[in-house]
Amino acid sequence: MKRLSIVTAALLAWGTSTTALAEHLHAKLIGYQEVPSVSTAGSGEFTAQISQDDKFIDYEMTFGGLQAPITQSHIHVAQRSVNGSIVIWLCGTASNPGPAGTQTCPQSGTITGTITAANVVAGATASQQLTAGDLDAVIAAMRAGTAYANVHTNLSPGGEIRGQIRASSR
Numbered sequence: 001m002k003r004l005s006i007v008t009a010a011l012l013a014w015g016t017s018t019t020a021l022a023e024h025l026h027a028k029l030i031g032y033q034e035v036p037s038v039s040t041a042g043s044g045e046f047t048a049q050i051s052q053d054d055k056f057i058d059y060e061m062t063f064g065g066l067q068a069p070i071t072q073s074h075i076h077v078a079q080r081s082v083n084g085s086i087v088i089w090l091c092g093t094a095s096n097p098g099p100a101g102t103q104t105c106p107q108s109g110t111i112t113g114t115i116t117a118a119n120v121v122a123g124a125t126a127s128q129q130l131t132a133g134d135l136d137a138v139i140a141a142m143r144a145g146t147a148y149a150n151v152h153t154n155l156s157p158g159g160e161i162r163g164q165i166r167a168s169s170r
């Protein structure tokens with residue numbers, strides 16, 4: 001009987017620990033992660049935390065050393081070495097402002113914000129079956145390692161720096 005309760009306790013502990021996995025997100029943005037790769041001294045870092053109820057993501061992204069003026073920054077859904085649909089705008093510019101309420105990109109520095117379902121735009125690629133407002137699908141992609149953050153510039157309109165978002169329980 002004692003052995004059964006130890007096994008039950010271990011299973012319960014394992015079950016609760018797996019639900020807390022992937023609360024923290026991180027990506028190191030460099031040019032060689034872009035598709036195609038970009039030779040640039042630019043770099044950045046994206047860090048975030050998913051709320052315990054999966055209703056929002058608080059994030060911070062720092063970047064600098066880019067070769068040209070920034071035009072926009074996003075989160076896309078796609079595995080490494082593949083370009084995917086924009087699902088969340090992180091910042092925009094006067095020439096490419098993004099959806100209403102999108103913050104303005106600095107040319108270098110840090111942006112912060114909170115992502116909710118209202119920030120999720122419909123994926124441009126119908127085959128990805130991403131719909132506006134589906135934060136659960138975006139969080140699932142982040143936890144699976146199939147989402148990335150990137151920063152676009154005038155010189156590299158497809159993106160100058162990119163980093164695959166990885167989840168961890170820290």
